[in-house]
Amino acid sequence: MKELISINDVSFAYREDEPAILKDVNLTVYAGEWLAIVGHNGSGKSTLAKLLNGLLIPTAGRVIVEGYDTARADELWEIRKRVGIVFQNPDNQFVGTSVRDDVAFGLENFGVVREEMITRIDEAVRKVKMEKFLDAEPHHLSGGQKQRVAIAGILAQKPSIIILDEATSMLDPMGRKEVIETVKALNEQQGITVISITHDLEEAIRADRVIVMKQGKAIMQGGPEEVFQDGEMLIGAGLDLPFSVKLSLSLQKKGIPLPKAYLTQEELVEALWTLS
Amino acid sequence: MLENVIIGQYVPGRSILHRLDPRSKLISVFLFVFIVFLANNWVTYGLLGLFTAVAIVVSQVPLRFLYKGLRPILIIVLFTFALHIFMTKGGALLFQFGWLKIYEQGVVQGSFISFRLIFLVLVTSLLTLTTTPIDITDGLEQLLGPLKRIKLPVHEFALMMSIALRFIPTLLKETEKIMKAQMARGVEFTSGPIKERIKAFIPLLVPLFISSFKRAEELALAMEARGYRGGEGRTKLRILKWGMGDSILIAVLLILTISLFLLRS
Numbered sequence: 001m002k003e004l005i006s007i008n009d010v011s012f013a014y015r016e017d018e019p020a021i022l023k024d025v026n027l028t029v030y031a032g033e034w035l036a037i038v039g040h041n042g043s044g045k046s047t048l049a050k051l052l053n054g055l056l057i058p059t060a061g062r063v064i065v066e067g068y069d070t071a072r073a074d075e076l077w078e079i080r081k082r083v084g085i086v087f088q089n090p091d092n093q094f095v096g097t098s099v100r101d102d103v104a105f106g107l108e109n110f111g112v113v114r115e116e117m118i119t120r121i122d123e124a125v126r127k128v129k130m131e132k133f134l135d136a137e138p139h140h141l142s143g144g145q146k147q148r149v150a151i152a153g154i155l156a157q158k159p160s161i162i163i164l165d166e167a168t169s170m171l172d173p174m175g176r177k178e179v180i181e182t183v184k185a186l187n188e189q190q191g192i193t194v195i196s197i198t199h200d201l202e203e204a205i206r207a208d209r210v211i212v213m214k215q216g217k218a219i220m221q222g223g224p225e226e227v228f229q230d231g232e233m234l235i236g237a238g239l240d241l242p243f244s245v246k247l248s249l250s251l252q253k254k255g256i257p258l259p260k261a262y263l264t265q266e267e268l269v270e271a272l273w274t275l276s
Numbered sequence: 277m278l279e280n281v282i283i284g285q286y287v288p289g290r291s292i293l294h295r296l297d298p299r300s301k302l303i304s305v306f307l308f309v310f311i312v313f314l315a316n317n318w319v320t321y322g323l324l325g326l327f328t329a330v331a332i333v334v335s336q337v338p339l340r341f342l343y344k345g346l347r348p349i350l351i352i353v354l355f356t357f358a359l360h361i362f363m364t365k366g367g368a369l370l371f372q373f374g375w376l377k378i379y380e381q382g383v384v385q386g387s388f389i390s391f392r393l394i395f396l397v398l399v400t401s402l403l404t405l406t407t408t409p410i411d412i413t414d415g416l417e418q419l420l421g422p423l424k425r426i427k428l429p430v431h432e433f434a435l436m437m438s439i440a441l442r443f444i445p446t447l448l449k450e451t452e453k454i455m456k457a458q459m460a461r462g463v464e465f466t467s468g469p470i471k472e473r474i475k476a477f478i479p480l481l482v483p484l485f486i487s488s489f490k491r492a493e494e495l496a497l498a499m500e501a502r503g504y505r506g507g508e509g510r511t512k513l514r515i516l517k518w519g520m521g522d523s524i525l526i527a528v529l530l531i532l533t534i535s536l537f538l539l540r541s
Contacts, residue, residue, distance in 0.1 A: 050497075053501055055497060055500060055501055077503055077505070080501065080502070080503045081503065084501070084502070085498075085501045087494065087497070087498055087501075089491075089494055091446055091491070092490075092491045092494035092495050092498065093494065093495065093498035094442070095439065095442070095495065095498070095499060095502075096438075096442065097410050097438060097441060097442045100513070101513065101514070104513035105499075105502055105504075106502040106503055107511070107513070108510050108511050108512055108513060109502060109503035109504045109505065109510060110503050111509045111510060111511050112511060113511060114511060114512070114513060114515065117511070117513050118513075121513075137445070138442065138445075138446070139445035139446060139449065153502065154502075157502075157503075
């Protein structure tokens with residue numbers, strides 16, 4: 001698989017005299033995958049997101065995005081074109097006075113000519129199903145809709161990677177579903193790489209690969225099937241296990257011979273009623 | 277309560293005045309503010325009045341919106357009118373009551389000054405009534421564009437304006453939320469002595485300020501993540517189109533100016 005981002009021995013501290021937030025992190029992001037980075041508050045996961053598009057520069061080590069180094073000021077704009085971030089608060093990342101203006105914001109920054117802008121905006125809002133709201137003002141949109149507009153703003157830039165930095169944590173269940181489904185479709189149909197940074201393990205279940213962060217270190221990585229077997233480790237990282245995993249692990253403790261922890265309710269039910 | 281606050285005074289419409297380029301409207305209003313002071317006789321005031329009346333009719337803005345703009349200055353108009361009537365001496369004596377004398381010149385001057393104020397307010401309100409705030413911002417940015425050469429941060433000011441406009445509803449909503457939270461704990465915003473009511477606003481303003489700073493910080497980060505790096509090399513989605521109507525408006529204004537120069541006494 002093609003490597004999109006490689007993070008080599010990266011450490012980061014906001015100030016020299018402060019303890020490091022990230023310590024010697026090594027990881028690779030592959031093209032087309034859905035990568036979940038999970039961790040408790042203060043585990044360094046959001047800092048990691050900001051390092052990926054050069055909003056922060058590592059104090060040691062290097063972050064390479066498609067061959068561009070985030071530490072080089074002349075390559076920064078190439079990186080920001082390729083890596084888009086959807087932040088947590090839907091209101092505080094909406095720059096334009098209408099949906100159309102907001103989607104255009106990134107394109108304007110990169111000096112895209114107007115005619116091209118218009119076609120790209122139309123295309124992007126269609127992909128997130130917001131084409132009926134082009135002239136809507138932000139205060140008339142729901143949180144989920146605003147996050148979808150943020151995604152459209154990134155899509156218009158034709159990125160290779162979308163980072164969701166706790167992008168669903170301020171949304172209601174409906175909004176959360178809207179956003180996750182939109183991103184899932186983009187990941188599957190357009191092959192856009194998704195990095196979802198979250199403390200919600202339910203969201204991480206859908207990922208191709210999960211990285212668990214604790215106190216600035218990546219303590220485990222692997223497929224969700226593999227990572228979720230180690231309930232103790234996840235709880236130790238300050239995370240709340242999904243219900244079916246929690247139940248599987250408790251049943252195992254009670255002596256019920258379940259072969260593994262199941263990620264979804266269906267799988268668990270299936271395993272339980274066929275148990276001999 | 278706060279959702280009724282209208283931002284700006286824009287009255288949506290499809291009139292010729294609505295569709296004009298904000299730049300031509302801005303230039304015209306700017307020019308008008310100056311030439312109002314050229315008028316000094318009935319003919320010139322008549323011309324200005326005609327221009328204002330035609331503009332109002334063309335704009336199709338309901339008169340009550342114009343009255344709303346005019347209401348706050350009516351007191352000032354009446355006051356200056358009264359002042360002129362009693363103070364200006366000259367012409368024939370029209371009326372006398374004890375030491376109170378009203379001369380012809382007083383009435384004339386009083387009405388001139390009142391008309392001047394009324395025309396000014398009507399024409400400037402027409403601008404804000406027929407142009408969205410964001411269009412006015414765009415127009416100003418373009419008109420002041422040449423000032424970038426003398427290092428005036430025109431683009432930054434325009435961006436600040438548009439972000440401020442975008443966040444007004446958000447902050448109003450937040451204010452309402454905080455107010456409700458405080459009211460739920462027994463704070464009185466609408467009754468009680470003035471002093472107490474003013475005091476009650478302090479616990480409202482502090483959280484509002486703190487959250488605004490937080491918003492500003494997050495917005496700056498989001499803008500940077502989307503490649504914002506100042507006005508240099510930036511393209512624009514919103515464009516302003518200068519049409520035939522705009523040229524005609526400017527021409528009308530020029531003719532009006534010349535006529536005023538010729539007809540004033």
